[in-house]
Amino acid sequence: MPARTVYLDHSATTPTDPRVVEAMLPYFSDVYGNPSSAHRFGRDAENAVETARETVARILNCQPSEIVFTSCGSESDNLAMRGAGWTARQQGRGLHLVTTPLEHPAVGKTVQQMADLMGFERTIISVDKTGVVDVEDFANACRPGTTVASVMYANNEVGSIQPIPQLAALAHERGAWFHTDAVQAAGQLTLDVQKLGVDMLSLSAHKFYGPKGVGALYVRNGIELVPSQSGGSHEAGRRSGTHNTPLIVGLAKALAIAYDEFDAYTTHYCQMRDSLIDGVLNRVPGSQLTGHPVNRLPSHASFVFDGVDGNALLMHLDLKGVAASSASACKTGNPEPSGVLLALGYDRQTAGSSLRLTVGRQTTTEDVDYAVQTLVEAVEKVRRLNREIV
């Protein structure tokens, strides 16, 4: 084991808050009924699920009936795109989908599959060097026959925040539904769907100190979804499958904590992030911040480095106890440069040098200092190695 471990990969996942674990525990072995059952065991579990739904609705400023619980963020994205796409198609409203090169594969590959195999059309709009979508391009892409537009609230690789209210309004003016993947944004940006003006919004609990294996999708009343998973008509027929009561309770509890203590947490994230960014840019020669310099997730710092391979960097950092990630990282040693960075206009080599450091609630100033110092040394080592190997 390294002398010190510093976890700076909170965009990948977060530890489950002990308060969340505690809230979940009764729903494994004590309140174990099936929420669909008519008896008291079922009613107790149903009460927990519906209370959780109300909690989520409170934070999203929507009706409880507009919340669908799922198994993860990817499922939420799939349900939104496929469900709304097929509904619009059935209603004869069109087949055209609009999305961005910044999307998580749960949206990107789903839309690609719908285009390749199911007769939908897609338009991928352009983004600028800071990872923000071209609003004019978006407006032009949405045309008669456009049924669903999907733009990620904040990007996982470069942290840039999109002008969601503006984009949602433009989509609506052109008769399209608007979905946003808010998996990265949750816990760090407002999820008020009235302010955002979105029709659908995806969440995943483990990104905001909840458990893995549970997500949610907000779907505005009035939008029917053709279910991706059919069965016993749970979740008003939108997503079948026995409710996972403890995880649903955990999601709601985690979301409540994140938004009840929103200011304290986000202030801390910003402080840690800014000192990380300052440290890296000042001390690592040939480093650049990727994504938007200001409009970025409070927890999110991302960089590229001249002449350094992101995978090699991760290996060096890991052996020193620093957990980070690289967009091109691949556990099977077959890295591909990040599609997001290529879309932002970086060349292939630069796109292969990315590093993401994402801070969390437990991150301390000492952690940041240690990570920066370790990174300075690792970058130097990888560069020296590249010079020595002929």
Place this chain on the structure above:
Amino acid sequence: MSNNADVRVVVAMSGGVDSSVAAALLLEQGYNVVGVMMRLWSEETFGGGVHNRCCTPDQMADARRIAAKLGIPFYVLDTKDVFRHTIVEFFIDQHRQGVTPNPCLECNRHIRFNFLLQNALALDAEYLATGHYARVSQAASGRYVLKKGLDERKDQSYVLSVLGQQQLKHTLFPVGEYTKPQVREIAARFGLPTASKKDSQDLCFIGDNNYRRFLGDYAPDILQPGPIVRKNGDVLGQHTGLANYTIGQRKGLGVNSPEPLYVIAMNPYRNALVVGTADELGSDTLTAHRVNWVSGETPSEPFRAEVKIRYKAQPVPAWVEPLPGERMQVQFDEPLRDITPGQGAVVYDGDTVLGGGIIERSG
């Protein structure tokens, strides 16, 4: 042993039993062990759906599981580009020159004991360990000595003959001290998978192990038909491409002759396949280039030694004469029939590897 914990060793893992046991043994000796697997080039890169046989997704998953079981960090190192440049392109180019290369020798020279070793050292490792059946020891003089593996039948010192003092100083071969059955026992003791992969010695980057098919796909220019000739220039027929033949081959030549004829040489300049009788085939001398002397010092005089001319051949007695320009001439006591340009000629003194070179020509 007491301070081995401060000594980091990077183990080149393949998911197979030998490198897994190597990692386990080092861990038992108290070292700070890190597992690394190289992702090598494979035809899959071109969309053929073929995997490099030595680093398939399955083998990576196996290696990852073994590392997790042993509780060591595990990384996969992207080695595709350097492997393609130095091994695959070299392989094709050598065949273009009518030479049958041994890619394992080049891989050890350029990939394992240069690229990987440099990476290991940059990770603050003192040693790179592999699952090869060979041994390294340090002589009283301080010099490092490379020896055959204890298990003579598994010995892999031939393909390690490219190593010098700088590499050996940082190299460990933990399984070289054991026989294969013992290695399997050790694997069982550690709860590691004991099955060994199929022979992964040669041409790992060719999915179906068919190098003729591979050359046909990647370098069709090599497989041009040309004349089959005798030494005196008589044309006996047509061959289908030099790479389709090997020195010593008798069958499948498709020429009529009262006496059996064998492939005795390739002439890439005329794209000619030279055939001859059994008498013409054998040769008792060879010259080799790119010679490496493990000790770092070129012997000053001709000396008696045993020389091995293929991975699977037996070492045979010979006189070895070092020549200027990293060359040597080998004079065998008895003629050999299959001296093949491109293969290694490795010089032994008993168990000790003195050095080796790449065969330029017989005679």
